[in-house]
Amino acid sequence: MRKMKYTIKDIAKITGYSVATISRALSGKEGVSEEKRKEILRIIDQLGYIPNQSARRLRSKETKNILVMIPDIENYFFNKLIKGIETEAREKGYNIILGDFSDSQEIEEEYYKMMKGQIADGILIVGSLSEPQKVVEMSRQFPMVVISDYFSDELVTVCIDNFKAAYDATMFLYKCGYRRIAKITGKIGAMLSQDRLKGYKMALENLGLSSDEKYIKYGDFKYESGYKLAKELLSAKPCPDAIFCSNDEMAIGACDAAKELGFSIPDELGVMGFDDIELSSMVTPKITTVHQPRYEMGKLSAQLLINILAGEEISKGKYILDTSIIPRDSTKNANITK
Numbered sequence: 001m002r003k004m005k006y007t008i009k010d011i012a013k014i015t016g017y018s019v020a021t022i023s024r025a026l027s028g029k030e031g032v033s034e035e036k037r038k039e040i041l042r043i044i045d046q047l048g049y050i051p052n053q054s055a056r057r058l059r060s061k062e063t064k065n066i067l068v069m070i071p072d073i074e075n076y077f078f079n080k081l082i083k084g085i086e087t088e089a090r091e092k093g094y095n096i097i098l099g100d101f102s103d104s105q106e107i108e109e110e111y112y113k114m115m116k117g118q119i120a121d122g123i124l125i126v127g128s129l130s131e132p133q134k135v136v137e138m139s140r141q142f143p144m145v146v147i148s149d150y151f152s153d154e155l156v157t158v159c160i161d162n163f164k165a166a167y168d169a170t171m172f173l174y175k176c177g178y179r180r181i182a183k184i185t186g187k188i189g190a191m192l193s194q195d196r197l198k199g200y201k202m203a204l205e206n207l208g209l210s211s212d213e214k215y216i217k218y219g220d221f222k223y224e225s226g227y228k229l230a231k232e233l234l235s236a237k238p239c240p241d242a243i244f245c246s247n248d249e250m251a252i253g254a255c256d257a258a259k260e261l262g263f264s265i266p267d268e269l270g271v272m273g274f275d276d277i278e279l280s281s282m283v284t285p286k287i288t289t290v291h292q293p294r295y296e297m298g299k300l301s302a303q304l305l306i307n308i309l310a311g312e313e314i315s316k317g318k319y320i321l322d323t324s325i326i327p328r329d330s331t332k333n334a335n336i337t338k
Helices: 008-015 019-027 034-047 052-060 078-091 105-115 132-141 162-175 191-207 223-233 248-260 294-309
Strands: 065-070 095-100 122-126 144-147 156-160 181-185 216-218 242-245 270-272 289-291 317-321 324-326
Touching: 008 019, 008 034, 019 034, 034 105, 065 078, 065 105, 065 294, 078 095, 078 122, 078 294, 105 132, 122 294, 132 144, 144 294, 156 162, 156 294, 162 181, 162 191, 162 242, 162 270, 162 289, 162 324, 181 191, 181 223, 216 223, 223 242, 223 248, 242 248, 248 270, 294 317
Parallel strands: 065 095, 065 122, 122 144, 144 156, 156 317, 181 216, 181 242, 242 270
Antiparallel strands: 289 324
């Protein structure tokens, strides 16, 4: 039995909305409420309707677009990553569509639904709020490469060794003379946050230092959580003499909190970040951090996806890039290297 083919006029009759309203909902233009747009997209998804423009693209087999899905466009981590993706994509004749799902699983799901209309040939996804198996299922429907975070060996993933990077960073703080080393994590639901916490704990264990829970706080990668949680840590007795943050934004927040409380950085308190965003070298004090090769990660991920789209057989699993420690003013003995 053949599946019925719907036109936009059919969709209008079924939903009770005008053709113009349906068209605006599909294109994302203003003039349609969020509630109405969601209802229309839900019905369209149930009916399996594909807009004419997308149908033409399906017949031609490609759009020359890549959908780049990120959780928070305001996060400084993504600028060089996106630049690397775009550089590689343009060199190979592709455009990128930037999809910011704003830390919302609902919006993330909407982008997957949009892919059914083939707005792009493949997906580069940086983190996800979905269950790992859901991401794996999506990779079976659409060519996909995951960047930074890790979900499954069934996926092609470009990342760093977060465990090792956090282990090395903690060891560096110890070499600088710090002994009560606290940790502010990123979103603990993310595998990379868990790996960074594990690396920190393993380093302390190997150094014979206890990983006291009062020295571990759970952040969200934002400046405000670094600021707030650093104040909590610095009220402990005895307070830590170093704070290792899971990204630079939180480290900057931690430095500001410490300065407000009268702590001298780096003599009384060392602060270490992660990512090496541009801002980390512009603030006072300049932040000691773990350099993550974001531009190179972007280029490699785009290259792998384009190779997949070209029909090449790409091995699944992790493609791991190296990290390094960048000593700056927020830690003592900044001339020490690993």
